[in-house]
Amino acid sequence: MSHITQPLEYVGRPARRVDALGKVTGQAKYIADYRVPGMLHAHCLRSTMPHARIARLDTTPALQVPGVRAVITSEDFVNHGLYGFPVRDKYMLAWQKVRYVGEAIATVAADTPQAALAGAQAIVCELEPLPTLFDARRALDPDAPQVGPDRNDGQHPNLKGDHMLVRKGDAETELANCPIVLDRRYFTDWQEHAYIEPEGVLAMPTPEGGVVVYAPNQSPFINQGNLAMVLGLPANLVRVIQPTVGGSFGGKDDIIYESSAQAARLALITGRPVRMVFSREESLVASYKRDAMHMDIRLGADRDGTLRACWFRGILDSGAYASETPFTAWRASIHAMGAYRYNACDVDVYCVYTNNGYAGAFRGFGNPEVCFAVEQTVDELAEMLGMDPIDLRLKNCLRLGDETAHGQKLNESVGLIECINTVRRISDWDRRRAEYSRQTSTEKRRGIGVAIMYHGMSLGAEGADHAGATISVLPDYSVDLTSGLTDYGTGSRTVYVLIAAEELGVNPDRVHIQRPDTNTAIDSGPTVASRSTVLGGNAMRAAARNLRQTLDLAAADLLRCDPQQLVRAGEAYVGPDEEAVAWEKIVDHAREMGLILSAHGKWEAPKIVWDHHHGRGTPYMAYVYGAQVAEVEVDLRTGNTQVLHIWAVHDIGKVIFPQGAYGQLYGGITQGLGYALTEQITYPEGYIQETNFESYLIPTSVDVPEITAQFIESAYSYGPYGAKNIAEPSLVPTAPAIANAIAHATGRRVRELPMNLERVLLGHDLQPPFSRKPVEAALKIPPRSMPQTAPRVYA
């Protein structure tokens, strides 16, 4: 390898997103834009009951509907299409039972979308109600209706996976000895991802008897594995290709794999391409959400504000299926005590089944939930002690060299103190805090609040953590990249292009990146946990360095020198005779030498040790940190909360693609703002009420406040160029910062999300009468086939 050291040319500098132009000009094609000759349209029949036995399912009437070509049920899959990770509990189409309103039961393929819908409506499906469970806090009662599958390990069938725990010392005793103890209850509600592109898949049969599936996957390789399994095909006959994706936020996992399996089976049966695209309403009803979480937290401290103990119990309601939520529960348990030092810590999180839709992965993955609880409790502690909330945090927060509550020594890249100090300064915290504490108006008052957080990088102890990348020089001297990780709009493709350009010493305009395709890319695990920059970036860096080595060899040969004598002038190579030779010439020479101008790179994260039984170990390789300050104005007469300003300072290691990183931060704060104030999904008696954006309220451009953001680049030695990550952590502290600001403004705590008008004004939410109409309309169900009497409600 060449030993030339130069300042970074592309990494960390302004760059254009590789996908920007296509998206703003409308050239980018999403699944809903794909049209292929002979394409059929698919539509699902979905459950109208939250929990029921499928007493009768007759698809023959659908086949009589003109234009209908095929209908499938769970019988059309191997083992009824059973799949799921880490808990295998879901079917590609419901088998024997349905467990939530909106669960897919059968899928029809027809010449037109109208015929497919008519076909789905013609299916005879008789559902026999089963006892329902909607209150997660009662899910593990001995007499709770069973929603989850049978377990033979003595655990309650409504528990998903194992219960998650963290233990340090004896928290009960430590709490008993604390002069100050706070005991609080918090609740965070369901959240919808609200990706701008609803679900869509296109499956094409191949002449070899296989299938090619285009889908906006969270992870094309997982989709491929599932498809091979449930279709009974060898994996090499199943190819999954990622088109442009219109956002995901964790939401394009299971629901996309299910739709893919349905479309693929229909394509194999009919021999024709089959496309299935959801309406927004169908997406909201059928898709998984962020879990709702019930939390009890106790914090113990000394009178001088030294935190001593944290006790935490969380019940994570993830609805009818597990999806990724056992992992969510694990991440929640690791972060439940917040970024602080304690003598003792005791955390338990239980992930349970109910008939409230279902939950899966969502940006932040358990941390936004627990951060809302711990960061408000810490604030209350400051209030009780008469301390400034930032001073209290500075006194207790994790620093370089500390040991976390789990027993992990933090040896490097801990920029939290710097985040807090910076956010204090740029938000003019002390002045505003003092000024707003003196208000007397009974109309509107301002408040300012802070929240801090840490967030474990990548998968941690969830499983194997590695990624691969390929790079090659094409005949036109462009450089072609592949990564097994997908870009839903996060900017990771641009990150990879910049890294490859940096390592090769070529202009980024020369570098192009494909979208993942299971036939060309290397399986890199799931695109989750904000792991693309570090995992994929390191793999891309390794691949580019491998190729660079080959090119350096060719250059040295052409310029008749030792590779170490080479320098670069722009893209050109310069040898001892000081004459610049164009990069293309070097490429030509390499080819003449018979060298192969393609390479791949792999990177594996440092080993993680976590003892699930004792709740101790090293849960993640390292952490990112952040502190956000929110300024609000609360209308004391109506509960209306305006967020005026957010200051956000995050330690994300080296910033590789600045606009991308800021974009993630602004976007995360916006999603956190919606989570804080307006986004609410309700499942009264199992029926979702919010089925479009007139009732599910994400922030508009006039709701988003001024955001002042800054990065602390506390380098992480294993990250590419010292990079860590940003995608998820950006939204984690937003809601608790706003909550703390509301408490500062009003003198009252809101301990439930979202902090809507009612909760801010009255201190509690109000329940509108529940209606099945939104679901009926969303699923286009003729009203007569909806259950006429309310299903039996547990307790």
Place this chain on the structure above:
Amino acid sequence: MPMFDYVRAKSVAEAVELLADTQCVSRPLAGGTDVLVQVRHTPPTFQRLVDVSRIPEMKIIERQGDEICVGAAVTYTEIIESALLRETATCLVEASRLVGGPAIANAGTLGGNVANGAACADGVPPLVCLDALAHVRNSAGARAVPVADLLSGPHETMLQRGDLITHFTFPVMPDGARSTFIKLGRRNAQAISRLNVAAAGALSSEGRVIFARVVPGSALPRLRRFVEVENMLIGERPSEALFETAGAEASRAMVAVTGRRWSTEYKEIALQGLVARALRQVFTVEN
């Protein structure tokens, strides 16, 4: 998307004739911001939409003596941009600014807002506050109906098949009168009003209330002036206590009609605050 016919009318006469066609059930189409949302979920009850959005007679905004005339096909954007309305109908302009977002303001019309009959409509309380008349035409002739009397309940109006609202008129308010509009939604744009209030008022030279209008929206199944609140203001000197008492009276009057619903616990507090605030804006003389 369901199928139906579309025809664009060039004049009121043509529109009325098309709407009267007994062979083909027709409905007016203005901005389409309600109609097109409705047909997405509910099969249309009509076979044809008669586009009235570009009929010149329905696009006027002008003063006719002591009256202001606003065409039914006037959009919110046109209302916002009208100097005449900014001067004579502040509450209507303020409401228009708070409707939906720019795209909805560019397409949505006042006539559509009234005819749609939603209890949460933002354009209707200002019209009722201004004592506006709706001028309705059909093949049998023309009639003028107070806007408040056109509304019969949530998504119900007294309009019959074949009726077309051509324009609205309202008297110019007394000298020195001011009006305002406050909207309370769950977010700052594209939000359905949880509550709104249109209010207007004027003071005598001695500083006593001689003219008062209070029209809360989203409060009652059938929108109307809160005359009981207006009456208690007349003759009084504006004060914080008066605004709060009026606000409390508005809440009481609301609950008297609606009884205690799921939202009452919230709305009775919020409405008091909004009515008091609206009156403060109308009656507080800036120095």
